[in-house]
Amino acid sequence: MSEPLQVVSVARTRTRGGREFGISRSLDGCLDVRLALPGSGRIGTTPEQLLAAAWSACFETGIFNAARRARIKLPAAFAIDAEITLATCDESHELSARFIVSIPGMARDLAFQLIDEGHQTCPYAVATRGNITVTVELAE
Numbered sequence: 001m002s003e004p005l006q007v008v009s010v011a012r013t014r015t016r017g018g019r020e021f022g023i024s025r026s027l028d029g030c031l032d033v034r035l036a037l038p039g040s041g042r043i044g045t046t047p048e049q050l051l052a053a054a055w056s057a058c059f060e061t062g063i064f065n066a067a068r069r070a071r072i073k074l075p076a077a078f079a080i081d082a083e084i085t086l087a088t089c090d091e092s093h094e095l096s097a098r099f100i101v102s103i104p105g106m107a108r109d110l111a112f113q114l115i116d117e118g119h120q121t122c123p124y125a126v127a128t129r130g131n132i133t134v135t136v137e138l139a140e
Helices: 047-069 108-123 123-128
Strands: 013-016 023-026 031-033 081-088 092-102 133-138
Touching: 047 081, 047 092, 047 108, 047 123, 108 123, 108 133
Parallel strands: 092 133
Antiparallel strands: 013 023, 023 031, 081 092
């Protein structure tokens, strides 16, 4: 029998106005963002930008943890560029994700090993696995 889940974090937000004219705020006051449609010229972010930031941060942590378990020090320039694409067809919408991981100075096979382990343990990757197209690349 597996152990019961231990809650690490609960994020609470309230959004009003939707993605076009919305505002999202966390109940603790740490997040307060305006939402805007892509290309609208309005000041604000899109939900896809928020997802890209959150998912890449989580993915980075997965890679950091994999490196720590292997006793490998990641370079200071380690970074992930994330792209979340929203596409439409008729009345449906579809998301896809692309991550370009940069671990300068690390052997490619070791970098891929850490990336794979980080991707296997990232809660965002686990939650979306099999639901959306996800591409992970290693920067040159």
